[in-house]
Amino acid sequence: MTEKTTAELEQLRDKIDEVDQQLLDLIRKRLDLVARVGVVKHGAGLPIYAPQREANMLARRRAEASDMGIPPQLIEDILRRLMRESYLNEKDMGFKQVKTDLGKVVIIGGEGALGKLFGQMLTLSGYQVHSLDKDDWQQADSILDGAGLVLVSVPIRLTCELIRDKLGHLPEHCILADLTSVKEAPLKAMLETHKGPVVGLHPMFGPDVGSLAKQVVVVCEGRQPEACEWLLEQIGIWGARVVQASADKHDEAMQLVQAMRHFSTFVYGLNLCREQADIASLLQFSSPIYRLELAMVGRLFAQSPELYADIIFAQDKSQQAIGDYLDNYANALELLRKGDRETFMQWFAEVSQWFGDFAPQFRNESRAMLQSVNDMKPAHQ
Numbered sequence: 001m002t003e004k005t006t007a008e009l010e011q012l013r014d015k016i017d018e019v020d021q022q023l024l025d026l027i028r029k030r031l032d033l034v035a036r037v038g039v040v041k042h043g044a045g046l047p048i049y050a051p052q053r054e055a056n057m058l059a060r061r062r063a064e065a066s067d068m069g070i071p072p073q074l075i076e077d078i079l080r081r082l083m084r085e086s087y088l089n090e091k092d093m094g095f096k097q098v099k100t101d102l103g104k105v106v107i108i109g110g111e112g113a114l115g116k117l118f119g120q121m122l123t124l125s126g127y128q129v130h131s132l133d134k135d136d137w138q139q140a141d142s143i144l145d146g147a148g149l150v151l152v153s154v155p156i157r158l159t160c161e162l163i164r165d166k167l168g169h170l171p172e173h174c175i176l177a178d179l180t181s182v183k184e185a186p187l188k189a190m191l192e193t194h195k196g197p198v199v200g201l202h203p204m205f206g207p208d209v210g211s212l213a214k215q216v217v218v219v220c221e222g223r224q225p226e227a228c229e230w231l232l233e234q235i236g237i238w239g240a241r242v243v244q245a246s247a248d249k250h251d252e253a254m255q256l257v258q259a260m261r262h263f264s265t266f267v268y269g270l271n272l273c274r275e276q277a278d279i280a281s282l283l284q285f286s287s288p289i290y291r292l293e294l295a296m297v298g299r300l301f302a303q304s305p306e307l308y309a310d311i312i313f314a315q316d317k318s319q320q321a322i323g324d325y326l327d328n329y330a331n332a333l334e335l336l337r338k339g340d341r342e343t344f345m346q347w348f349a350e351v352s353q354w355f356g357d358f359a360p361q362f363r364n365e366s367r368a369m370l371q372s373v374n375d376m377k378p379a380h381q
């Protein structure tokens with residue numbers, strides 16, 4: 001580099017630093033304003049997450065960006081990231097309490113990660129929350145006395161037995177609910193054990209989400225839905241979307257969404273391990289999509305084996321879905337062995353057509369994800 005180039009670069013970089021500092025000032029200002037919105041909303045009992053306001057704001061900023069020669073997607077990315085921060089603020093302030101005369105909430109398995117998260121959300125909403133864990137069963141009667149909501153959040157393999165053995169004498173008006181990722185069996189156990197209101201919940205997220213904004217909670221009606229309505233409203237106040245489903249429909253979907261998904265991720269990791277793949281060098285060669293895939297597979301093995309064994313082994317019917325997958329894999333492999341490109345392309349076209357409008361939608365969504373995977377790459381991997 002010549003001296004002139006170095007000086008020119010330095011000067012421009014100083015200016016960029018200045019602009020970035022101005023950006024920091026603006027971000028500080030925005031965070032302060034959002035915090036004030038939070039106070040107003042909290043006072044009025046409104047949830048922080050306001051999808052309509054976000055959609056309007058994004059549309060206007062995109063149009064303005066276009067007029068200024070700024071790519072609309074750039075401002076949308078920046079604003080979405082900033083809005084994520086807005087939801088986190090809400091945790092400092094608490095949430096509106098929908099049901100003020102509930103009595104206490106007891107979370108069975110309240111020391112587990114998901115139980116803790118729900119305990120925290122309920123506490124932030126003004127409820128009196130008690131945890132009942134493995135070592136507390138001797139005091140169970142006094143802990144459960146006067147409960148208005150009992151939330152079961154224990155490993156799937158223990159759920160039904162625990163409900164049947166321990167929850168037969170809840171107060172009559174108490175809601176019995178669970179957070180298990182299968183729904184038919186726990187719902188049946190709850191309905192047979194407790195005569196009062198019952199509802200099955202399945203939060204479609206892990207305990208490490210910073211906020212419930214935009215997350216989904218599947219709700220399976222059990223008994224006395226009117227008595228459970230406040231709970232669904234409360235979950236909505238936390239920003240999550242409540243999706244109603246029958247327990248059998250939910251479990252059927254979970255064969256693909258969970259059992260098959262996690263099983264094939266497990267096999268993918270198992271295969272890498274058995275083949276003694278060199279992850280560090282694979283990363284060096286990886287395209288963004290491969291990196292994303294490795295991250296999705298690798299993250300499974302940073303979690304608990306029990307959790308995934310529970311999810312995968314919980315449903316007999318998932319063997320069917322996983323078996324079908326294996327058949328399709330074998331059939332496709334056969335095409336490869338025979339060198340049958342023609343049939344491969346025919347099947348490809350058949351699947352593309354079946355995906356329909358989702359295929360281009362997914363291409364767009366994944367483009368943004370892949371770009372952010374690339375942005376997040378450490379310099380030397």
Ligand SMILES: C=C(O[C@@H]1C=C(C(=O)O)C=C[C@H]1O)C(=O)O
Nearest residue numbers: 034037048049050053054083086
């Ligand atoms: C700040 C608000 O609350 C949330 C955060 C927003 C933001 O950061 O711009 C926009 C809408 C809401 O989801 C608001 O409603 O204005």
